Amino acid sequence: MDWQLLFLSFGTIFLSELGDKSQLATLSLSGSSTAPKFVFIGSAAALLVASSIGVFLGDSISVLLPTRLLKAIASALFAIMAMRLLMPESSKS
Secondary structure, three states: OOHHHHHHHHHHHHHHHOOOHHHHHHHHHHHOOOOHHHHHHHHHHHHHHHHHHHHHHHHHHHHHOOHHHHHHHHHHHHHHHHHHHHOOHHHOO
């Protein structure tokens, strides 16, 4: 088992998920729910499924595309998302 990769993946995802929309939605749901354990189970399952899709797609695409190109595409997509988030509401479509 590659422990370094495991801890790097955990740390990266943990830090990037702190304070994001899904965490705020989970906070809101658990605050208005009488069964917060089910909110936890549902949100944990959703993160697990979303991460699984990312892992399987990444693994499949990496067979077809070189890693350097895959990283460039991911970087470009992140840059586009960042620019869209910084745009004023009036100029968004």
